Amino acid sequence: MIRSKVSAAGLRVVLFAAAALSVIPMLWLVLAPSKPRSTFSTYAPLAFGSFENYGVAWANLMSFQDGIVLRWAWNSVWYTAAIVVIATASAVAAGYALAATAIPFRRTLVTITLIMMLVPSVALVLPLFLQATALGLYNSPWSVILISALNPFGVFLAYIHFSTAVPRELYEAARLDGATEMGLFARIAVPLSRGISAMIAFFAFTAAWVNYFLPYVLLGRGESYPLPVGLGVLFSATPALTPAAGTNTLPIGRPEIALAGLVVALPILFVFLASSRLLTRGAFAGAVKS
Structure with missing residues (x-):
């Protein structure tokens, strides 16, 4: 009984870790455009900047060619x-x-x-x-x-x-x-x-x-x-x-x-x-x- 509970808990930990490894890069991708380019490196990796910066990033992207x-x-x-x-x-x-x-x-x-x-x-x-x-x-x-x-x-x-x-x-x-x-x-x-x-x-x-x-x-x-x-x-x-x-x-x-x-x-x-x-x-x- 105890062994099965430990196995179930271990399985949950492994699944949670796998889910985190899959979700965190995508979450970073969503949040990164919200940060200003000039101070990008001062933000935490998963910090949110502002919605206005999405518009700025899009306008800059559209300026390419x-x-x-x-x-x-x-x-x-x-x-x-x-x-x-x-x-x-x-x-x-x-x-x-x-x-x-x-x-x-x-x-x-x-x-x-x-x-x-x-x-x-x-x-x-x-x-x-x-x-x-x-x-x-x-x-x-x-x-x-x-x-x-x-x-x-x-x-x-x-x-x-x-x-x-x-x-x-x-x-x-x-x-x-x-x-x-x-x-x-x-x-x-x-x-x-x-x-x-x-x-x-x-x-x-x-x-x-x-x-x-x-x-x-x-x-x-x-x-x-x-x-x-x-x-x-x-x-x-x-x-x-x-x-x-x-x-x-x-x-x-x-x-x-x-x-x-x-x-x-x-x-x-x-x-x-x-x-x-x-x-x-x-x-x-x-x-x-x-």
Whole structure:
């Protein structure tokens, strides 16, 4: 009895410490723009300055290259939206095909999907760059969108869902009733895949929103950059972070950098909170087979 109480108390301490390590950096990111740049270092790390300083930090951020940060933000929004739609639709369709149809070499395709999940994305950057260049897509947003929409992890999630959570008898009964494969997919598979689709969309959104290396390689123009790449340009031009930038007169300091980081981080948090119920449903979709 005493041992179990000690174990429970120890578990709570570990969970609390893990939660604190996760929350404190985000809390600092929220509070840092509230402090004036001139006296930033005199404040405690988690101290609050004033709401007016958020406006000052935003105005300073907008002064960089005539407000190009807004252009980067818009690029991130539409790149990510296109990637999420294409990645989710293609992953659900491919997962259904692998799990519920008799396509040739099905096991081989599942194995290839697993292998592609294990290959580091950095290792594929050079061949993807050469492929995009050969197709005339270099410096085009569609090079980033189409390549990022290739989602082996999403395909595997959908494959597991359709293999375990949806009874095969349901597919067979629909086929006996004369349903075509497209009709079966649209009327049975898609309505039953809402949870797993939300999970695939969330992972696709997270990966696309913070993607840095691929857009950096495939996009050569600053106005085409998404936020992560654009903020890299901003950071490299800021003496507060990059001493090699010299002593330029940009009014960019640690409050502005923290605000820029907050702009990148908040959408992921909002999307997670808005879709948490569907994500939970997707996580347990295959736990019990009907």
